[in-house]
Amino acid sequence: MRRSQVRFSFLVIVLLLMLVAWSGFLRKPSQLETVRDRGEVTIVTRVSDDTYLRNGGTGQGMEYDLASRFSEQLGVSLEIKVAETVDEALAMLLDGQADIAAAGVGVTAEREGRYRLTDPYMRVNPQLVYRSGGEAPDSLESLAENGGSVGINPSQLGYLHQSDGVELPELNWRKHDDTTDDLLYQVWNGDIPYAIVDSNEVLLARHFYPELRVAFDVGGSKPLAWALSPETDGSLHREVQAFFAEIEKDGSLARLQERYYGHLGKFDYVGTRLFMRHVANRLPQYRGVFQEAARENGLDWRLLAAIGYQESHWNPKAVSPTGVRGVMMLTQDTAAHVGIDNRVDAGQSIRGGAIYFSQVRDRIPDRIPEPRRTWFALAAYNVGLGHLEDARIITETQDANPDSWLEVKKRLPLLSQKKYYQHTQHGKARGWEPVRYVENVRRYYELLKRITEPEVMSVGLYPDESATSGPRVRQPLGVRLGDSVESAF
Incomplete structure (x- = not known):
């Protein structure tokens, strides 16, 4: 009897070990494990001076540098995908085309409910900009009373609608799916009278388009974060959170911000x-x-x-x-x-x-x-x-x-x-x-680099109409300058 009990116990132990082994084999790997196993993290961003530009085959921009550092910390390579707007980047994220959206994503309650957002790594202010010589309104309400129209990216308009404490009057909103650089150029060129753009992008653009002016901030500060799909297990999100906490603690984040914005100072x-x-x-x-x-x-x-x-x-x-x-x-x-x-x-x-x-x-x-x-x-x-x-x-x-x-x-x-x-x-x-x-x-x-190399804005975006397949392409954007400057180069 005792002998049969020993055999039974041994059999139970073997079965339990087999069950544990099979459960480990059948367990779905976490998102973090998947990224490490394939040796690559895919991040979707958008084209602008402060997010991502490509210059001679190398990337630059605040979001790109952050993404590069994160991929290095993970020990994997970095794949960059490009979206036209924040909303498109988030749609690509939900569609499974990317692991992370790092595109200057503004934090709202609605987005917090739809995505896994990181803690904010930076704060900016949406600002109403106009060209020098134009009328400078003191509020959106006064602009609405005078029938003014405002150029805005749909992502920015959506952010403002979802933000607490921001009341938008009935305005002639001229929605533009173009990049922020395109939108600012149109204001500078007199194509549209006003636009709402984030302060960090205005700060950079005013040194290329000095006639741009800031009328006022629209709403309060806008926290920026990275976004991950809510359908994931949270393992990669926790890794990103730890990454941001580390670079904030060791000063790397502050040094990156200094690199991109520290030299701008007061506009001259x-x-x-x-x-x-x-x-x-x-x-x-x-x-x-x-x-x-x-x-x-x-x-x-x-x-x-x-x-x-x-x-x-x-x-x-x-x-x-x-x-x-x-x-x-x-x-x-x-x-x-x-x-x-x-x-x-x-x-x-x-x-x-x-x-x-x-x-x-x-x-x-x-x-x-x-x-x-x-x-x-x-x-x-x-x-x-x-x-x-x-x-x-x-x-x-x-x-x-x-x-x-x-x-x-x-x-x-x-x-x-x-x-x-x-x-x-x-x-x-x-x-x-x-x-x-x-x-x-x-x-x-920085001005000379942008003047002499407009191809820094040449990043795949628009479908090549002459091709039925292949990568998306766009024409160089760069800084549009006066004829005298462009003819000099």
């Missing part, structure tokens, strides 16, 4: 207009020299040209009160160091500036990645490596990261205060100058 209408005129009238004379000097020193010629513009507005006869001269405003000592004997000769000045900047950048620690390394080099080019190092030491003594431009640029202005500079090796400096210098050069550099 006159300065931007002047820059565009000089691009048309002055830059063509020196473009070849900038390109050659940049190529010889491993630089992007547009960065070198941006430095030259900040220094002298591309004026070879420029002279400062301190005696620096030429396009690149070289001191006598610097000119002698790089082998330049005529500082007011544009070619010599540009070549000398390229050599010197390259040498300065080579002295920035290799552990500092791009583009931060370039921002540090620009600051050193302006204020000197010694003062930059003093600011980095102050940053470290205040328990912040001395390899972070976001942190160091907060401390550079301290070099003008005695309680700080008296303890430094290189003494007092007007530390706010390199901060402003770097921001200006970055702004000119």
Whole structure:
């Protein structure tokens, strides 16, 4: 009897083990496991300056950088799919064409009920924009009373309708399925009088279209998040949540925001207009020299040209009160160091500036990645490596990261205060100058990239009417400029 009980118990144990094994075999893998097993995460986004652009086969944009970092953390490759609007991106998500929608998705109660949304990673404000010279309304109500019409993306209109505390009057809403860049261009070009666009996109666009103006914010702040399908098990959503918590804690998120928006600062209408005129009238004379000097020193010629513009507005006869001269405003000592004997000769000045900047950048620690390394080099080019190092030491003594431009640029202005500079090796400096210098050069550099490479907006969107199948294509969008600027390139 005892023997049969042992056999029975053994049989039960075997059956239980087989059941466990079979249950594991039959268990449906989680979404996170599926993504890792196939070695790829698919993210749908949309085309705009702050989300995703493609430049020479490489991606750029806030959402793209976030997606790239997330895929690296997962240890998988990244597949990017492109939608025209936020609503289309969300529809593609529900249709199973993507794992995540990262397209500047505004958080509303309705969307929270339909999707798995992450915690917000950024907040923006919808704004009413118009062109300078047009009538500036003080509210949507006054615009409605005067029969005004407003261009708006259906996704934005849907967001505002679903937002708490936002009451929209009866307006002539001109719904546009175009990209935000198209919509802003139409306002700038006078095709439509007003449009409602998110503040981050307005901030970027005003440096390309300086006549754009902001009348007022529409509603309160708009939190942005990533969206995942509600039909999933939540495993990938939890991974994304952990990712955002980590990059917020370690400062990576703040550095990304600084990278895309930190150089914009207060908008300078006159300065931007002047820059565009000089691009048309002055830059063509020196473009070849900038390109050659940049190529010889491993630089992007547009960065070198941006430095030259900040220094002298591309004026070879420029002279400062301190005696620096030429396009690149070289001191006598610097000119002698790089082998330049005529500082007011544009070619010599540009070549000398390229050599010197390259040498300065080579002295920035290799552990500092791009583009931060370039921002540090620009600051050193302006204020000197010694003062930059003093600011980095102050940053470290205040328990912040001395390899972070976001942190160091907060401390550079301290070099003008005695309680700080008296303890430094290189003494007092007007530390706010390199901060402003770097921001200006970055702004000119971004403008030159967009002016010289309109194909950065060339991303698959519209069906090729001549083809019956294959990828969707669109014509380059880029920045539409005046005839004088476009003819210069």
